[in-house]
Amino acid sequence: MSTPLASQGTALAVANPWAVVPSLGNLDAYISAVNRLPMLTLAQEQEFARKLRDENDLEAAGKLVLSHLRLVVSVSRKYLGYGLPHGDLIQEGNIGLMKAVKRFDPDQGVRLVSYALHWIKAEIHEYILKNWRMVKVATTKAQRKLFFNLRSMKQGFKDDEGVQTHRDSLTDSQIETMARELNVKREEVIEMEARMAGGDVLLDPSPSDEGDEAFGPIAYLADVGHEPTQMIESRQRDELATDGITAALATLDDRSRRIVEERWLKVNDDGSGGLTLHDLAAEYGVSAERIRQIESAAMKKMKKALAAYA
Structure with a gap:
């Protein structure tokens, strides 16, 4: 059992300081507990900070962190509008607190x-920039500033009668005001507003209730040409079309090789092929049927050579 907390205004005298804080899984209990933790006086804060710095006293570090957990809860509430879990925001804020300590x-x-x-x-x-959207919405320092100020500034604008307005789109004068105050281009304000207002799109949507196949960006965004198996197959085809064909032709006698090259591999400047069966028959003094038989036997021999090469 952990020792109870000391009274308000005294040091956090507990055997295990972290035992007094419930898990973030029960958010209400966690917030209630950290709000009951006593704040440190200036003297106590100075004492614990020096112990941590000079003696690497981890218990002193724990007391400094515990006394400021309520600050993290307070700060995290300002970022609930981004749709991320409050517990996650608190957890990330606690990491920042520990770094500060x-x-x-x-x-x-x-x-x-x-x-x-x-x-x-x-x-x-x-944390928000990494998780709010799959595609990053802010990369430069100016864009980050714009991202975190756009919502609050937009809500603070008033109409011509001095009444606060929450219109979906910004007017030209409001865009100019934002760009001037945040030191960014008006085009960047317009682009950021469009990014924040745009809805998320499923890359691979589920089929509809009617059973029709759904069509999503994944269907046209995928680069099949760079898919690993496709790249391997393409490279194998290229090798067969060059080194493989050369090796297969080397297995033929001169006459068979010339017949195959004239019939299948030769292309003239006008786009026509090489010699016909009758041209080759006249050249070798045999019938066209004999040329066809030689060609067929050569093709079978090359097929075996290509299979062995592959």
Whole structure:
């Protein structure tokens, strides 16, 4: 059993500090518990921060983190509009808090709550950008700033009568105002709004209720030419068409090889083929049927050679 928390205003005197915080699986219980954790005084914060810095005291680090978990809950609530689980936002914010505690210098004259705020927001921002949409919506620093300010600025605009408006699309003057205040191009404001307003599209949709085959982007976005098995088959075909044919022709006698080349491999400048059966028959002084038989025997021999080559 863990030791109960000390009274308000005193240090977090527990044998296992983390035992007082429920799992994020029960979000209501977690929030209720962290809101009951006592805040540290300036003297206590300085004492624990120096112990962590100078002695690597992990218990002191735990007390610093525990006393600021309520800050993470408060900050995470501001990002619920992005449709991500509140528990996940808190968890990412807690990572930022722990990073802040690790880097906090008590001699800089700044309270941990002010220093940690940046780290908490940074981790939550990174999580949202990675998970809000499959395709990244913000890559540069300016785009990130636009992404996280567009919603709040849009809600803060008022109409001509001074009444707050929540219209779906921005007016030209509102776009200009956003671009000026956030130091981005008006085209970037328009593009970001379109990205945030656009719905997600399933790449591979399920069949409809009527049983018809569904058609989605996966049908035309897939690059079959770069699919591994297709690439292997294509390379094998290329090898057979060059090295394989050369090796197969080498197994034939001169007459058979010339007949095959004239009949199947030779292409004239006008697009026509080589010699006909009758042309070759006249050249070798045999019948056209005999040329056909030689050609057939040569093709069978080449087929065996190609099979062995493959």
